[in-house]
Amino acid sequence: MKNKLFPTHEIGSLKKPSWYNAVRKGRPPSEADLAELQRWSRLLNLDSTPLRKLLTGRSTSALKRETLQWAVRFALKLQEKAGLDAVWDGEFWRSEMYEDPVSRIPGLRFTASYRGVLAFDDNYYRPAECITRPKKGPALYVDELKFAKSQTKRIVKVPLTDPHTLATWSYNIYYLRKLDKKRLDPKQARYEAKRDFTLDLAKGPLRHTLRELIRAGAEAIQLDAPAAITDLREFDEATLKQLGYELPLY
Amino acid sequence: MVEASLTGMHPRSEKLIKLRSAYRWGKAVEGKIPSQADVEEAHNRDAAELITRQRNMGLQYPIDGLLRWNSIIELAAHNLSGVEIPPTNLRRWFNTNTFYHKPIVKSELRFTEKRPHVFHADLLGKEWKAVLPGPYTFSRLVEDAHYCNPDALMAAYAEALKLLIQELEQQGCSYVQLDEPSLVFRPMMKPLSSDELSTVRESWRTAASGRAVHVNLHTYFEDASPLLLQLLDFPADSLGIDFQETGTAALKEYSFTKPLACGIVDARNSLVETVRDLRRRVEWLMDELNVSSSMVRICPNTGLRYLPRRIADRKLENLGKACRELEAEER
Numbered sequence: 229m230k231n232k233l234f235p236t237h238e239i240g241s242l243k244k245p246s247w248y249n250a251v252r253k254g255r256p257p258s259e260a261d262l263a264e265l266q267r268w269s270r271l272l273n274l275d276s277t278p279l280r281k282l283l284t285g286r287s288t289s290a291l292k293r294e295t296l297q298w299a300v301r302f303a304l305k306l307q308e309k310a311g312l313d314a315v316w317d318g319e320f321w322r323s324e325m326y327e328d329p330v331s332r333i334p335g336l337r338f339t340a341s342y343r344g345v346l347a348f349d350d351n352y353y354r355p356a357e358c359i360t361r362p363k364k365g366p367a368l369y370v371d372e373l374k375f376a377k378s379q380t381k382r383i384v385k386v387p388l389t390d391p392h393t394l395a396t397w398s399y400n401i402y403y404l405r406k407l408d409k410k411r412l413d414p415k416q417a418r419y420e421a422k423r424d425f426t427l428d429l430a431k432g433p434l435r436h437t438l439r440e441l442i443r444a445g446a447e448a449i450q451l452d453a454p455a456a457i458t459d460l461r462e463f464d465e466a467t468l469k470q471l472g473y474e475l476p477l478y
Numbered sequence: 479m480v481e482a483s484l485t486g487m488h489p490r491s492e493k494l495i496k497l498r499s500a501y502r503w504g505k506a507v508e509g510k511i512p513s514q515a516d517v518e519e520a521h522n523r524d525a526a527e528l529i530t531r532q533r534n535m536g537l538q539y540p541i542d543g544l545l546r547w548n549s550i551i552e553l554a555a556h557n558l559s560g561v562e563i564p565p566t567n568l569r570r571w572f573n574t575n576t577f578y579h580k581p582i583v584k585s586e587l588r589f590t591e592k593r594p595h596v597f598h599a600d601l602l603g604k605e606w607k608a609v610l611p612g613p614y615t616f617s618r619l620v621e622d623a624h625y626c627n628p629d630a631l632m633a634a635y636a637e638a639l640k641l642l643i644q645e646l647e648q649q650g651c652s653y654v655q656l657d658e659p660s661l662v663f664r665p666m667m668k669p670l671s672s673d674e675l676s677t678v679r680e681s682w683r684t685a686a687s688g689r690a691v692h693v694n695l696h697t698y699f700e701d702a703s704p705l706l707l708q709l710l711d712f713p714a715d716s717l718g719i720d721f722q723e724t725g726t727a728a729l730k731e732y733s734f735t736k737p738l739a740c741g742i743v744d745a746r747n748s749l750v751e752t753v754r755d756l757r758r759r760v761e762w763l764m765d766e767l768n769v770s771s772s773m774v775r776i777c778p779n780t781g782l783r784y785l786p787r788r789i790a791d792r793k794l795e796n797l798g799k800a801c802r803e804l805e806a807e808e809r
Contacts (some may be wrong), residue, residue: 260675294762321642326575339748339786339789340492340786340788342492342495342496342786343495344489344492344495344565344786344787345489345575345576345783345784345785345786346489346490346548346576346783347575347576347577348493348548348568348577348578348579349498349502349548350494350498350502353575355748355784355786357749372749383524396573396575397575399547399746399747399749400747401747401748401749402750404747405749413725413726413727414721414722414725415701415721415723415724415725416725418722418723423634440664455575458570458572458573458665
């Protein structure tokens, strides 16, 4: 990929196959789900007989995991067939780009047992609050990477939500409380609290994850930073450099 | 006397969320797939409960929580002809993790007859607050396929808004908050020039003419201080400032002639401000800005929709308690 002028890869998560969604939700795949499986098996020239047996056979404890692995095989094959240089697993292992990493970072906890904050229409998200300094937990996504690498010869890309986005979409309790003692102007306190939270997420859990992913053979990592489009300008140059953003933002 | 009110959209209750989702996706709740009437009833219950809670906590101008909407832009568009709200066309709402369907203006904008369910006037009775986008924010957050000129669109919306405000007045509304976050939140854009602000002020004159209700110009998501001098000159009865984003240092030089709606409750953090914190903030603000309590109304910096309902309600309660304690102290 390094030698190509315009290497190609897909950016966002892929739509989960309906037969995988059925298994995730604990219901038997319908005729329509199985027809979709057949159609895509034909289009991608992928022998899915074992999967069909799995889906129509008796439910086992390994069913979810094995179906997920098949879903990943389909995602990889689709991208290979499209001729992409770097491929990935479509984020099928994860529930959502924010909720998934946040649920696995010690120091953050969800504020409600349900998705209670309206994103739009009847879609909601579940913000977490930072109650203590974020710590290194088990590195994220190493298993995902290893499995994908075992299924393809192409470069496997791993997407990761960037620390600034995680901080922007979370409630920052710990750092604000810490700064409150200094009696700063609220605006100044908010800025400093957000900066400290973001840097600690970057230096702790996310750097640890990056190291472990590289150790596990990651050749391409994509940092997803949707909050950067509106909020990253709030940080000073030194903070941006520490986060790895060295290009002028505006 | 310090007054208190909510600022905008409130989060839906867990029950309403579940019911709406079940209705949308055709799933059963307690053995039954909810009907549209069930959803309507749940909406009314949620709004009524929120209104009662605000009245019980002594908030002067309750709102209905705007529970049906993704944003005030779609709410306003619902009252206008000439504009369509597409089922797609999703856009991010400022720097939040929430989205709205960007309406498309396709012909002359006009205020239409009263449409049901914009605000729960029946539940609110008298003395309530409506929240709508101001002319500048509306004109910048919709897609203009007709005027091809944002200022012409802004002027047309201002005309329609004037009629809508009069209609709300008829329904018992006594306080209209016109939100103008787009005036202050301008990432990677130049601040508005004096000429541009004059044009916006003109549209405000149109919208705010011929009414008896209190009109508040509310800003949030960014520091209002660079525009403060000009904003104080707008034809609004009070000015709303997000005090999570606006420092007081730059405000000290002004002498305030109109009341301030001070956004001191943080709608974007789950840390619940204690009653003592809020009282201290009010006293500190009065001291910093050299204003009397009659010039101060306290509120969240923006709608509490960015929080789960349980936390939003706790913030609401502490806001009411702080207001009552400040009032008792004054007596």
